[in-house]
Amino acid sequence: MANSVNIELTVALSAERGVIRQFARRKLALFGLFLVVFTVFSAVFAPYLTGFDPNDQMFDGLTLHGAPMPPGGQFMLGTDLLGRDLLTRILYGARTSLIIGVAANGLALLIGTIVGVTAGYFRGWVGSMLMRLTDLMMAFPALLLAICLAAIFQPSLWIVALVIAIVYWVQTARVLYAETASLAEREFIAAERTLGAGHMRILLKHILPHLMPTIIVWGTLGISTTVLLEATLSFLGVGVQPPTPSWGNIIFENQTYFQAAPWLVFFPGLAILTLALAFNLVGDALREILDPTQRGRD
Amino acid sequence: MIGYFLRRLVQSLLILLGVSIITFVLLYWLPADPVRQIAGRSATAQTVENIRQQLGLDQPLWVQYWRYLTGLVQGDLGRSYLQKTEVSTLIASRLPASLLLMAGAIFAELLLGLSMGIVAALRRSTTMDQSLMIVSFIGVSAPQFVVGLLLLYVFAVQLGWFPIGGYGTFSHLVLPSITLGILGSGWYSRMMRSSMIEVLRQDYVRTARAKGLTRLRVIFRHALPNAILPIIAMIGIDIGIFMGGIVVVESVFGWPGIGQLAWQAIQRVDIPIIMGVTLVSAIAIVIGNLLADLISLMVDPRIRTEL
Numbered sequence: 208m209a210n211s212v213n214i215e216l217t218v219a220l221s222a223e224r225g226v227i228r229q230f231a232r233r234k235l236a237l238f239g240l241f242l243v244v245f246t247v248f249s250a251v252f253a254p255y256l257t258g259f260d261p262n263d264q265m266f267d268g269l270t271l272h273g274a275p276m277p278p279g280g281q282f283m284l285g286t287d288l289l290g291r292d293l294l295t296r297i298l299y300g301a302r303t304s305l306i307i308g309v310a311a312n313g314l315a316l317l318i319g320t321i322v323g324v325t326a327g328y329f330r331g332w333v334g335s336m337l338m339r340l341t342d343l344m345m346a347f348p349a350l351l352l353a354i355c356l357a358a359i360f361q362p363s364l365w366i367v368a369l370v371i372a373i374v375y376w377v378q379t380a381r382v383l384y385a386e387t388a389s390l391a392e393r394e395f396i397a398a399e400r401t402l403g404a405g406h407m408r409i410l411l412k413h414i415l416p417h418l419m420p421t422i423i424v425w426g427t428l429g430i431s432t433t434v435l436l437e438a439t440l441s442f443l444g445v446g447v448q449p450p451t452p453s454w455g456n457i458i459f460e461n462q463t464y465f466q467a468a469p470w471l472v473f474f475p476g477l478a479i480l481t482l483a484l485a486f487n488l489v490g491d492a493l494r495e496i497l498d499p500t501q502r503g504r505d
Numbered sequence: 506m507i508g509y510f511l512r513r514l515v516q517s518l519l520i521l522l523g524v525s526i527i528t529f530v531l532l533y534w535l536p537a538d539p540v541r542q543i544a545g546r547s548a549t550a551q552t553v554e555n556i557r558q559q560l561g562l563d564q565p566l567w568v569q570y571w572r573y574l575t576g577l578v579q580g581d582l583g584r585s586y587l588q589k590t591e592v593s594t595l596i597a598s599r600l601p602a603s604l605l606l607m608a609g610a611i612f613a614e615l616l617l618g619l620s621m622g623i624v625a626a627l628r629r630s631t632t633m634d635q636s637l638m639i640v641s642f643i644g645v646s647a648p649q650f651v652v653g654l655l656l657l658y659v660f661a662v663q664l665g666w667f668p669i670g671g672y673g674t675f676s677h678l679v680l681p682s683i684t685l686g687i688l689g690s691g692w693y694s695r696m697m698r699s700s701m702i703e704v705l706r707q708d709y710v711r712t713a714r715a716k717g718l719t720r721l722r723v724i725f726r727h728a729l730p731n732a733i734l735p736i737i738a739m740i741g742i743d744i745g746i747f748m749g750g751i752v753v754v755e756s757v758f759g760w761p762g763i764g765q766l767a768w769q770a771i772q773r774v775d776i777p778i779i780m781g782v783t784l785v786s787a788i789a790i791v792i793g794n795l796l797a798d799l800i801s802l803m804v805d806p807r808i809r810t811e812l
Contacts, residue, residue: 235639262538295769317518318628318711334750335539339519339523342516342520343520343523343524343527345745345790345794346520346521346523346524346745346787346790346791347524347527347783347786347790348748348786348787348790349745349782350748350750350752350753350781351748351749351786352751352768352783354768354771355528355532355771355783356531357532357533358535358771359535365758371627387683392684417526431646435646435648438648438650439650439753442648442650442754443752443754443756443768445771456647458650458651458654462654465654465658466662467657469655469658472651472654472658475651476648476654478649478656479648479651480643480646480647480651483646483647483648484642484643484646487642487645487646488642489664493643505675
């Protein structure tokens with residue numbers, strides 16, 4: 208018994224090392240990882256990276272005519288319509304994006320895994336009820352549903368995360384459903400059952416470990432989608448509410464002025480693009496490394 | 506085969522019924538009171554009550570839903586609270602603009618995506634291939650509203666090549682179409698690349714080459730048509746993504762489609778319009794999925810035998 212645990216552990220460890228080694232060989236993946244670390248660093252150390260307060264409407268933050276200051280000089284990326292330092296707001300906005308991206312995506316992943324695995328493992332009427340529910344969710348225009356939901360609840364950071372999770376769990380559920388259904392028919396699961404293992408044991412010890420690669424890949428790629436969804440909701444004004452800075456609502460607040468002050472759209476937009484791109488690059492590399500069907504393609 | 510499609514059709518109708526129930530219940534829970542919006546700030550309690558009764562909003566939820574559903578099967582989507590117009594008329598007047606925009610987006614994403622994918626596949630493992638794939642990653646990671654605003658700034662404000670917004674001529678269509686299509690072009694280029702690589706590996710391509718056909722002829726006459734097939738079916742799936750995207754793109758470009766109609770209705774709590782647009786979008790998505798299946802069936806005879 209102890210021996211077999213040991214072997215399993217060694218196998219798991221060497222597999223992990225293999226993943227890290229393969230990951231380290233991909234320049235694009237490393238670049239993506241660097242961007243993620245960079246954004247997390249900016250978000251965590253925001254107060255130390257800037258001398259301004261994100262909500263300070265500075266008197267010298269506007270020109271004599273009351274227009275926002277262009278990039279350069281005292282304010283590196285310029286100021287917004289209310290004379291607040293744009294760089295500072297973008298740095299603090301990284302917190303919003305990361306919190307929502309990770310929380311919404313984590314919740315969506317949790318719901319998706321529970322629904323997908325339950326439906327795929329138990330089948331029967333529970334399974335088909337759950338899968339009909341995902342069919343139903345697929346027929347909703349996700350963004351429209353999210354906007355409606357966000358308008359129903361008073362939007363706050365956590366409500367926005369919840370709304371995004373509610374519209375975004377379906378994809379994960381469908382993928383995991385298919386994988387669980389095919390796993391559940393394999394001999395080793397039938398063998399476990401014959402040996403008298405309960406459902407919980409089979410699910411947690413045998414099914415879930417096999418689904419981990421898929422969950423990791425979808426979890427990483429999903430953050431990119433949830434970050435974009437949050438930005439879009441905030442841009443429409445139904446996401447994170449000002450004065451809490453979010454990359455989407457910075458553009459929302461300043462878009463009427465964007466022809467005269469394009470940096471107010473460009474820099475926050477670049478930030479959104481960078482973070483979404485980072486998670487896409489990392490997730491795509493993980494998919495190629497972890498998904499055996501992708502192996503040997505390139 | 507016909508049995509399969511009948512089953513899918515019934516399933517689709519049930520899905521639409523489900524969508525209508527969920528949307529109705531959600532909107533019923535809306536904290537903003539639509540009657541207050543209609544009556545205005547200065548209305549007396551009596552007027553508010555009268556309007557509520559008139560619209561049947563004092564009835565229990567299931568009575569309201571039943572009334573809505575019986576209207577729906579007769580093609581009646583109700584009346585807008587604020588504009589006093591039939592919702593079906595409003596949607597019918599806005600739908601052509603949205604369909605035009607989507608057609609433009611499909612054209613843009615196919616043009617950009619397929620050409621990028623083909624070039625990347627033919628120049629596989631070169632710097633060209635790698636840069637094109639980075640571009641495709643940027644395409645799928647770019648928020649539509651930012652792309653839209655930047656395109657507007659560069660090509661409309663600075664260069665003056667296109668109008669800043671609005672609807673009517675071909676030049677109005679260009680920027681919104683690209684904005685809506687850029688996400689899909691990212692996906693298509695990646696799919697097209699792997700599909701093309703797969704096809705180029707096939708024996709019949711080698712045979713065609715060995716027969717003495719030129720490289721270009723083999724690529725365009727033999728490889729390309731086969732590589733495109735699996736991608737065509739994806740266009741059906743795109744409709745669902747577009748239905749969300751048009752809310753953003755139409756509001757950035759002032760495009761008078763159902764996306765803007767929905768967005769304005771959400772802001773004014775005009776529930777019948779929100780219901781109507783959600784249902785129309787759901788119908789479009791369901792049709793899109795059915796089409797995708799149908800095209801896959803026509804294109805790939807292997808699936809047909811499995812049914």
